[in-house]
Amino acid sequence: MKVIWKSVSLFKKLHLVVLLDLFLGSIAVSDEKRLISHLLKQYNDVGVVGRPVENFNDTIRVSFGIALIQILDLDEKNQVLTTNCWSRYAWKDKLLAWNPKNYSDVKTIRVPTDQIWKPDIVLYNYADTRLKERREALAVVSNDGQVMWIPQAIFKSSCNIDITYFPFDIQECNMKFGSWTYDGFQLDVFFYDGEKVDLKDYVESNEWVVMDSPAKKNVKTYPCCPEPFPDLTFTIRFRRKVAFYNYILVLPCVLLSTLTLALFWMPPESPAKMQLGMNIFVAFFVLLLLLAESTPPAASSIPLIGAYFCLNMILITLSTFLSTIVINLYFRGAKRRKAPNWLKRVMLDGFAKIMCMTDETYHVDQRGAPKMEGVKLINNKEKKKNKVPELKYNKYQMCECGVSMQNNSSSNNTGDWSNPPDKSPVNITALESEIRDIRRCARSFMNRIAEKDANTKKCEEWRVIALVLDRLFFYMYLIAIVVSICAIFPRSHE
Template identity: 40%
Template structure:
């Protein structure tokens, strides 16, 4: 007999195996159909499947947390993807697998069987129950396994005290809606809580755990206990986003407000810089307020920090107005009081180690009333110098010597010589004038000058003009000194505000951030 080709042998073997598979499948399908008719033809979905109606049905309950979809702080909601896991034993769904071709389990739609009416009590979903009705896996010993997945929207009280360094605890309470504890005994499937082995990490929240607890509560209305299983989802906010998008810009804007104190008042931008920074902080505070729930129970930590910085910037604007007011004062509009002079020209410059231009060291300037004799002596010396310069100018105009001796022109005058005697009075304020009234020291100068009557008149006019010029120059010097005092007082206030607000910004930043319970975690 000739040998068959190898390809034909392979085809025959494949066809034979396929035929066996079809025969076995048909045989198994027949048994399963027969089993379903046996189990469901007389099955009542309203009957609680227990042998004795006085005994409670044992229900094992657990869940698997797959994903945290969203934490809505504004509406105080938690949206999660969860698989529930319910196991119970139905005495009406038992069979001998050997009688039905070795069929050990069945997949039956939940509406064809009795199943516990377990719902989430704190659901915020529009349909209240967000689970998908998957098939129930029924085994030959009567055990039923129901694992419905669902998108759960639950209420959660969001505590924003430590935002954005906060931990949240969101509870999900499950229990039977109609059966009490004597009819349905719900037990926690795993004492450790929910299953998080398949959890998908969230970009905003870290999952700390899902502990579970069985609660048996007696209400005043009913003597029966009501049992629920409560799972607490513990989450911690990731602060990287908020740190780089809210905290760092706030610190930088606050530092810009501090740099405003180093800006010269004459630049004209000192006040506008502070107002612009204040508006910028207001925009950032509105961004934070949009993400926060409208509640008065607590103030978020970040909002507290922003309010501190905003208070600092608003105070800096007020201080800038005071600084500009001091800087632009002069002798014609304001008179510096004694306490302002003592505080802003003597004490504060000494404490802040400030000195005026030309001052060699940071030695504290003498306070008025202490060392006053030296100041008066200095003023008298200035008066004497002005007097000498005036006499020298007069000698130059009249072409005479400083000692008022007659020069060579005096001998050529046709007139008889007359003697000119001038008496000056120096007042307590340093002014010099002719004798006429008021206390002061008398300076008498006798000039044996050969002058005519017309020369005497011209000399009097010249002396009058010189006094006017001297008084004007003296008043301009005094006015300039007063203006310089006001500007230096403005510089002192500027330096004082820079130091105070810098310390306030650093201390408030460190105090607020390090007060968070998990800032360094």
């Protein structure tokens, strides 16, 4: 009984399987699905690896192109360009050809690319840590075996950044594509749609303006192999939008430069000049730090605007140093040596006239030569050699006059003219002593005046020399500003 029951159970199971097969076989399947199943089964039989050609010496022609959708980022520090592109591949696969009449006139199908052969065209200057750069996409196959594959990809390519004219710079980044393993005899590449980057679907960037996007085919031969290796190089030439940097770097730079011009017009002996100079120095240093954050630290060239910041800092430092010297000479000029004649000829007679500073030299002559009758200016070297001129008087006549005046006053008081005045030697000696004291005091007074005038003239000479240097430095700074602006800004109009 048990054997019979097992036989019946097995019969029921077989009957159920037969009914299920009949039911599934009755499901209608489209010709497109049958075609895809047939082609993929055929591909699975022959294998995905290997070029789809009849003869080994045949060359498969692959058309390639890219459509730029968006410039995502340009990392100036790491020199990496990130772009969102549509890659376009087209080639002919004989294993995917069919007769449309056998499949209800189906002429195009979509198949997954992981089950068919596809060219190994990669980005040569790849600069990304990701293992995959493309999104999965189906390939469109025509009945003659023509395959078109348009995957979306995020490319990160290395780009040589030139920041010489930052932020008015124009960058050129190349994207080099080619087969990684096949040579030109096995796989040759051509442009998909003209020698350019397709910009029909490009989304405008907030930072960059695309100026041009040419492309070029290169064929290179390496020393290891005689076979040629073709590649397609796409160049994207774009210019930076400077609206943001005008408010962050350019406008503060112009304002600080104007304020630096006012720094040179302040009196050199004023302490406010040194304080203002140091504040402007710190402001330019802050701008230099902002510039360093936006530029690559290991660049082969420095931006001209950075050199302009450094030039301003150098000139401000020299101006502050010059102001320190002027203040030192102004307040301690009396203890300094006299200005050399060659320096006075160069500064007072040369640059002062060229820069219309004759008023300052006139004041030096006026202050150094005060008009005092009977007084001759004496400098430190001639003080001991030349004595003060003698007083113009006759001591005997003065003595007699003094005695007569004294006698007249006594006679007027007494009314007695019969007795002559007393001309004793004691009175004459006392009078001479007083006159000598007067002469000594007068000589000392005139020497002090002469020494003071000489020191004043010496101080004024050094002060005016410093003023002429300060004015000369002002014109040098003005010329440096004009030259630097002419070197930086014209590039923005290209």
